[in-house]
Amino acid sequence: MRAYTAHARAAALSALAYRGNFLMSLGGVAFQLIALLAVWKVLLGGAGTRIGGFDWPHMRSYLLVAFASGALVGTFVDFRMAWRIKSGLVALDLVKPVDYQRARLWEAIGGVWIEIAVIAVVATVSMLFSGVPELPPGPELALFATSMLLLIPLKFIIVYFSTLACFWTQNDVGILWARQAVTGLLSGALVPLAYFPGWLATAAQWSPFAGLTSTPALIFVGQASGGHALLLVGVQLAWVIVLWYAARALFSRALRQLTVHGG
Known part of the structure; x- marks a missing residue:
């Protein structure tokens, strides 16, 4: 475990060292939040206006959750991994006495606390201008927190899975x-x-991608509760497990493609 926490610490220090790139990637997500808030405010800002089950207070809360989920496990992870694969430095990662996939996960976790700090600042500023969202009741709030925790390994494994294409x-x-x-x-x-x-809504809802935003957001705004919310979190967990082992199988095939020249 100590070896993996060292990877997390190194990733956090790297994010702080290259904080310009790190903050720019999070800034893009924050700009998307501002733009979407402006658009949906126009569409749903009228009193009693409701589209597709969303009024303005619900949409505002939904977009805040979407921002938080988009900021977690940012692009810093895949850029680093892709560069090491393309440059051949991945060979050094493979000879280390740690599991390659778990080491990359801990690197992603290492930057999460910085991302949470940025999320808190942006969300606070947003709430000062648009108001504080209404929190869901206790059981749904617990499911929302669980969904946000599951989002971290789920988003990582989707990023990791796609980056193996390098x-x-x-x-x-x-x-x-x-x-x-x-x-x-x-x-x-x-x-x-x-x-x-x-x-398309049905297919997307049962896909792993829904767990990245839709599942926690729907629970937070109250459009998924009780058994329905529990089912969505269960699907989220199931995708984490399935994709984790699918990525291990793909990594085994990827190693057959690896050829590193050098002395």
Whole structure:
């Protein structure tokens, strides 16, 4: 365990050392929050206006959760991993007496506390201007907290899974953009899944991407409660387990593609 916590500490120090890049990536998510708040304020700001089950107070709370989920486990993780694969430095990672996948997870965890601090600052400023959201009742609040905790390994494993493609291609930027486009849409970060066509909303809700935004956000705003909320959190946990072992299988295949030249 000490070896993995050392990876987490090193990742946190690296994030602080390159805080400009780190803060710029989080700034992009914060700008998205401001833009979406402005758009939805126009659409739902009128008294009694409700679209797809959302009025303005619910949408405001939903977007705050979407911002928090988008800021957690940022792009710093995949850039570092992709660069080490492309440069061949991954060979040094493979000879270390630690599990490669778990070490990358702990590196992601290392930056989470910094991301939480930035989330708290941005959310506080946002609430000063738009108001404090109403918290869900006790059981749903506990499920919301559980969902946010599960979001960390789920988002990591999706990022990790996609970045393994760098063993087959050098186009890591294209992979990053493709993943962001898919997750931004199917997670409900840009538009709640309730606004999707019926078949697409159902498919997205049962996909792993819903656990990145839609699941915790719906629980927080009260559109998922009781057994329904528990089911969504269970699906979130199931995807963490399935994708974790699927990524291990893909990593085993990826190692067959690895050729490192040097002396």
